[in-house]
Amino acid sequence: MTTATAAASGANATQRFTTDKAMAASTPPERVSLLAREVLGAVHRTVREHKVTYEEYNALKAWLIAVGQDGEWPLFLDVWVEHVVEEVASETRDGSKGTIEGPYYVPNAPELGSDATLPTRENEQGTPLVFQGQVTGVDGSPLPGAVVEIWHADADGFYSQFAPGIPEWNLRGTVTADDSGRFRIRTMKPAPYQIPTDGACGKLISAAGWHPWRPAHLHLKVGAAGHQQITTQLYFPGDAHNDDDVASAVKPELVLDPQDVDGGQEVTYDFVLDRA
Ligand code: MBD
Numbered sequence: 294m295t296t297a298t299a300a301a302s303g304a305n306a307t308q309r310f311t312t313d314k315a316m317a318a319s320t321p322p323e324r325v326s327l328l329a330r331e332v333l334g335a336v337h338r339t340v341r342e343h344k345v346t347y348e349e350y351n352a353l354k355a356w357l358i359a360v361g362q363d364g365e366w367p368l369f370l371d372v373w374v375e376h377v378v379e380e381v382a383s384e385t386r387d388g389s390k391g392t393i394e395g396p397y398y399v400p401n402a403p404e405l406g407s408d409a410t411l412p413t414r415e416n417e418q419g420t421p422l423v424f425q426g427q428v429t430g431v432d433g434s435p436l437p438g439a440v441v442e443i444w445h446a447d448a449d450g451f452y453s454q455f456a457p458g459i460p461e462w463n464l465r466g467t468v469t470a471d472d473s474g475r476f477r478i479r480t481m482k483p484a485p486y487q488i489p490t491d492g493a494c495g496k497l498i499s500a501a502g503w504h505p506w507r508p509a510h511l512h513l514k515v516g517a518a519g520h521q522q523i524t525t526q527l528y529f530p531g532d533a534h535n536d537d538d539v540a541s542a543v544k545p546e547l548v549l550d551p552q553d554v555d556g557g558q559e560v561t562y563d564f565v566l567d568r569a
């Protein structure tokens with residue numbers, strides 16, 4: 294296999310974001326001014342309070358340049374900032390908890406029906422997992438035709454379309470709930486994810502003496518007509534990093550309770566959507 298590098302997956306994530314999400318600025322100047330002054334003020338306070346030296350200032354400058362060169366702005370922001378944006382955005386929702394999207398979502402994954410098998414390689418490694426559930430409204434009524442998009446890492450912690458040598462839609466799919474809002478997805482359990490150690494984010498982590506791990510997780514977007522789409526992740530009990538995710542994106546409601554069955558594991562998890 295071609296080796297995964299921070300710069301290659303960073304370039305893919307940067308390209309993806311630029312294509313899908315970078316929008317023309319519509320933020321009013323008063324708002325831009327307020328937020329920019331606040332952020333810069335926090336930086337200025339840090340410099341004064343901790344008497345940041347020129348040596349440290351230049352190290353920061355070099356590191357910020359490297360974040361861009363390695364294409365790691367999506368990774369950096371989604372790991373260390375997005376969780377607070379998600380917290381604020383979801384404050385007023387009553388349905389299922391969500392969490393951060395992260396840098397590796399790709400829209401328009403193949404449609405697989407309501408009883409789905411995610412695309413895998415012939416020799417896909419890992420524990421077979423059946424993930425099933427029902428999508429309802431906050432009032433408990435089933436939502437037929439709800440759309441469940443799922444994407445996750447392989448047993449080496451790599452994502453298709455971001456790491457090299459993996460088929461385009463591997464471990465990604467779009468699942469449509471049946472007439473009772475139910476769905477079933479066959480896949481292979483993902484491995485924990487390690488922030489690339491050879492890029493700027495990895496350098497920050499090692500310079501600070503932090504660890505680079507996210508617990509194993511499934512990513513999902515769940516939506517239905519007339520309802521708010523949620524973006525979420527689901528985790529596995531007992532993972533060493535459920536309590537210290539580098540991206541701070543684990544919530545107790547998002548930890549699954551899988552059962553051992555013949556040939557793998559099976560788990561049921563239901564989604565509740567707020568009205569739009
Ligand atoms: C991931 O797989 C992820 O989900 C997040 C949030 C950040 C980096 C890698």
Ligand code: FE
Nearest residue numbers: 395397486512
């Ligand atoms: Fe992820």
